[in-house]
Amino acid sequence: MASRSKPASSSFLLLFGLPFILGGLGVGIFYWGMLWDWYQARAWVEVPCVLESSTLRDHMERRSSGSSRDTLMNEAQATYRYTYLNRQYKGDKVSLSLGADNFGDYQERISNVLMEARNNGGAFRCYVSVVRPEESVLFREARWTLLLFTSLFPLLFPLVGASFFWAGLKGRLLRGKVHAIQSRYPDEPWRWKPEWAGDWIQPKNRPMPWVWTAVTGWMLLVWGPMLHVLMVDSDMTRANPVSLLGLLPALPLGVCSLLTLRAWWRHRRPAPQVHVRPMPVVTGGPLKAEVALPMAGSRLQGNLEARLSCFKEWTETDSENSTITRREERWTTVQSVPLAAAIREDRGHRLKVVFDIPASLPAEDQQRIGSAEFDFLSWVWELELHGGGLKQKWCYDMPVYAPHQPLAWESPEAQEAAQAQKETEAAQDAAFKIWQMQNLDADELQMHLIRRHIEFTFESQSQRPVSFDLPLRRFSKPRPLLVFFTLIWVSMSVGMARSDLPFIVPFLFGSTSLLLLWLLTGLFKSRTLHLDDQGLKAGWKVGPYGKTLRVHREEIVRFRVSNAGMRMNGDHYNAVYLQRQGGDKIVILDGLPGKRVAESLVLLLEQWRKQA
Template structure:
């Protein structure tokens, strides 16, 4: 076992850049607390014991400072007062010094002091009895200013301290005590997060949810309070700022939901079988969940290999991921003494990328599992080590793709796309229009907006017609994909396809059956929502000349597409390629 001192040294070596990155955030948060909020509260508390005396305003001025498109204000004043029979002169106006534009405090205070000076009317001043030369004209605590400063304390302080806490408390990335020879042969031994038992992302999601919620609301709520004051003063457009705390309440609900899910299901670690997951073999394992067993619970599971890369630079730098390989299924369940055990098993073909350590461009394998339940849903994700070991599971036998729920889901997905009818020696298939409209509608909408801008915006100073040049093809493509339907007949005599747009035929294409040598799948397009990737496939008839004719599309996922390919092959007698 590694010694604590050794682990700390390893963490500092691995994460010194992360610690350095967190330094300015922590410095801003701590600085605002030590030099802004705490002194202001301390002064305000002590001023409540100061004695009130009349003061004469000698000079008062409202100074404005303009910077970065905003204007701040500060009241400057000089006044005289007597205490214990001795004259004094003071310049301190309020508890907090400096210029600001939080509310209209500075303007109102200036108006009051200016009116007192013009009318030669005394105003109250508050004198420190222990140091009579120290006085203030306004000893009110400006709550909105304190909250404004607390935003920096909370937001920057939490970010900085959170980064430091992770860097110093999370276990080291690299595993200790692995010989170089073993690391070359078994690279999965070199990292702690590639252990045989993989932690889920449940706790990370919970902490992230609370961090984002606190960060957002620390900014949104003070901004909304200030906006309400503006709106009550007549600027009704300021009410739009209430959108931000509304979003904050949504984030709070997300954080509470993540917390309830963590408390309900527990850590739910994944124990791999085989270890590591195997390219050219199988990826599988078991998960013990703190959940009473029910035979009708369906835990959907997705195994993905994704490529992670970064694009852009500076503040435009973004993390992106593209899908390399994916399989879907359902976990087999069994009762245990503490709840429910989930068993996952997938066959993985040769030639896929292995797991890699995080970098600017690397591959990772991810296992995701979801189950809709009353109350908090089960939704966990695991990043797992997968390498080309060609090993099979020792204790697991039932593939997740063969689960009855997974087969039923594939059949339903296939039926939603295929309207198939068997005829002697073949099939007749109808693919209706307006299926899987999401991406197609977005293409039509964006293209339509670009086209409208191209025609509506005056082009005296800017070639707006470029928008129309880009948008029109996009809109037409989206409209075509949305309204297109396809009829296919494949029998012993010929392959006949007919494409229609809103029911209007674009003509038939006929290919003799003797020219069709096989059926094949090809990727059509992909969509992504969060971590959920969906690749759509098209089914093609391969001609003897090498030409291909599309006889099916909108097949969501490799498993659904392969089932469609198998069904076509069985019903028509055309072999798969």
């Protein structure tokens, strides 16, 4: 089957995931820096010191510019002097966590300890670095609240970003694989899905242990050192049961480890494979399948339940332009085959299953792939094994197509009459839509396009679109405001990069500035579109750089209106894109005044695509 169109392109998912990954790693540098400081401080020596001053500095931090609620931040401060290797030094570092915070009462507790020591004469102890004696600290234990809170950012942000990045990368790799299969089997669309390229069909619900391994490995990398630190030397005590929450990450880490082992165990077990005859399967005929069961034993017990279902899916758009995908089961049948009927072979057993598919069910024509009906039509075969206390389920996509030749039980005359009636109704419907467009919307369409400085030409007789010229002037209204906003944002990111703010703040502003600059290039693109009987030629140009793409009519699946329309000062700016076989989306028209104009152009382009 053709791959279903995604709401966002693979390139967008790749770019969308990068800020999450880089932002989480940026916080991770600070997080792993704290752990590294603790590991280094473990080797420092304890020497006596004299406290010269100690205080608890309080200050209020406003949550936001429009909020009247403030947050109390505390920081224990002290100065002390100590002697190491017959040399005197001064220090002011109290703990390994720098700056004020409000994570628990840690700052207050160590401040009370220092005040009590000063009242008793100022004698105390500090920890001094052997390599650099000028570095010292009074308290070197790890804080579970600060470490646990900080660890969430390098743990979750890269995982979320990696999921988007992997989805985009997987989409690009899948499209490349589909194009390779299409070039290898140009006249066999039932092989255009990677799962169908071979002789045996693999299950699509096979466990993916690499995903669980990556997630568990990342959790172990982030939380493993922290758990070691908290168990060796931290501010967790049995007297404070709440502090034991610092060991809470051990629970999800253990659960993910068990799930990883379970996924690997299931992955190493061979899964049943399916070989269907004929290839492809056609409606109105039998589906003869051979199921290879990798099960040992001279005689199997139990049953194999096979369920074949046809699902129709469609996308609806509500008043807020949000899409909802609905699924409806059009037909299903179930067979239960005893495993005792399986034929024993060297590496397992083989079992035969036969289905009769009615001719009235929807399916795709063998000579045409990628239509709207085909993209939202799926045939799913589910195998469920019962017996010996074992219950497993596997799902397979089936290549079911409409027959290319008339069915045997239908006469050629009836087939030709039905086809002629279908073509007549389609021609009448198309003529009515074109008539409605020409008599009701032609003037309005021309008026709106000229208002955006978009030039276009039609054929005099058929009124088909021939060419479009979209200059830079179509974005003359929204461009100044967006350019001004982008410049302000970029200037802020440059100023933050030169300040002493934490690394994560200028990094996030810098990455979003690059994304805004990339999106802004769309407002400086001039486009051209030319159509002929063989296909269309779309081109764009940004300054001295440009690109032209030729798309044949047979490669085009459909034309659609982009849901990500821009609105500025009450004006709507919509776009039209085409979808090629394999799922590629190409924007051919943008800056259109409103969704109604874009839908009208889509109707004309669809009429051009469907003409022989």
